[in-house]
Amino acid sequence: MEKKAEYIWYNGNLVKWQEANLHVLTYGLHYATGAFEGIRIYNGKPFKAEEHYKRFRQSAAVCKIDIPYSDNELIEATINLIHQNSLESGYIRPITWLNNQNLILSSPHTYCEIAIAAWPSFYNSGISGQKADPLNLTIAHWKKAPKNSFPNSHKTTASYMVHYLVKQSAVTDGFDDALILDQDNRITEASTSNFFIIKDNEIITPKAGDFLLGITRNTIIDIANDNGIKVSQKQITLQDLEKLKPDAAFLTGTAIEMRVIESISYSGKTIEFNTNNSLFNKLLHLFHGYVMQHSH
Ligand code: PMP
Numbered sequence: 001m002e003k004k005a006e007y008i009w010y011n012g013n014l015v016k017w018q019e020a021n022l023h024v025l026t027y028g029l030h031y032a033t034g035a036f037e038g039i040r041i042y043n044g045k046p047f048k049a050e051e052h053y054k055r056f057r058q059s060a061a062v063c064k065i066d067i068p069y070s071d072n073e074l075i076e077a078t079i080n081l082i083h084q085n086s087l088e089s090g091y092i093r094p095i096t097w098l099n100n101q102n103l104i105l106s107s108p109h110t111y112c113e114i115a116i117a118a119w120p121s122f123y124n125s126g127i128s129g130q131k132a133d134p135l136n137l138t139i140a141h142w143k144k145a146p147k148n149s150f151p152n153s154h155k156t157t158a159s160y161m162v163h164y165l166v167k168q169s170a171v172t173d174g175f176d177d178a179l180i181l182d183q184d185n186r187i188t189e190a191s192t193s194n195f196f197i198i199k200d201n202e203i204i205t206p207k208a209g210d211f212l213l214g215i216t217r218n219t220i221i222d223i224a225n226d227n228g229i230k231v232s233q234k235q236i237t238l239q240d241l242e243k244l245k246p247d248a249a250f251l252t253g254t255a256i257e258m259r260v261i262e263s264i265s266y267s268g269k270t271i272e273f274n275t276n277n278s279l280f281n282k283l284l285h286l287f288h289g290y291v292m293q294h295s296h
Contacts, residue, residue: 004119007085008118009116034095037093038093039092040255041091041092042295046082047295054071062154077116085118085120089120093119094116095115095157096113097112132259139238146183167191175265185238186237187206198277198279205231205233206233220283223283223286224283227286249273258280260273
């Protein structure tokens with residue numbers, strides 16, 4: 001079994017892992033009224049904690065959850081949790097959900113519950129020297145819900161029901177993951193990561209739309225801008241990909257960091273990419289340097 005951290009921060013207190021439990025009638029479990037985050041620990045420190053907790057509060061607000069702790073209190077709790085669990089690397093999962101004394105959907109007596117859990121090992125970090133395998137992707141059968149039907153750009157627990165289905169069917173069909181299209185057939189994101197392509201000396205990523213604007217995505221954009229690498233944010237359809245014939249493509253996210261894509265297959269077609277692209281390699285190197293520099 002995977003190694004577990006000893007403590008979880010739960011509604012303001014550090015409790016033993018096995019004691020951080022919920023009741024089966026928890027309101028948020030039944031009605032998917034929850035929001036969460038994923039934060040990496042590098043060098044014993046949470047990476048980009050301010051950005052993650054800002055997004056956490058925004059996602060919670062979409063579920064009408066008012067978190068009764070300030071961002072600073074949550075960051076302090078996170079730093080203390082890392083310390084108490086003696087973690088140098090790993091992953092942090094803050095989560096908040098609504099609870100209630102009954103199951104009436106419209107009850108006014110809902111209240112916020114909140115926990116911050118730590119995982120000593122979640123995904124191996126590329127930074128620890130592991131060379132990750134290139135990814136083979138497909139296109140999800142599920143599309144993003146129309147803009148006026150779901151809060152697609154927040155990290156709510158509800159959005160992961162579809163992302164779970166997307167990931168499960170991709171894996172069942174022999175792929176690593178799938179890209180999800182929006183209602184206008186534009187590429188949005190993969191199940192837990194953002195999408196980039198490289199053409200000549202430019203990196204291109206879908207412009208803000210019905211998907212989560214990843215903190216890793218922002219980091220890559222900042223790194224590119226700081227290093228004179230051209231970045232564009234634009235709408236990308238599968239037809240655009242076929243016409244543009246990108247040199248390389250990759251996914252970004254807290255858990256997977258930066259992972260190169262080998263192929264995207266759909267409707268009997270396969271688009272292949274160079275998995276040893278020099279601009280990708282340069283960005284990966286710059287990303288590793290950035291992460292190290294920002295976790296001291
Ligand atoms: N999209 C989705 C659906 C995700 O779950 C994640 C992971 N949080 C991302 C994108 C990437 O976001 P980040 O870089 O902030 O981890």
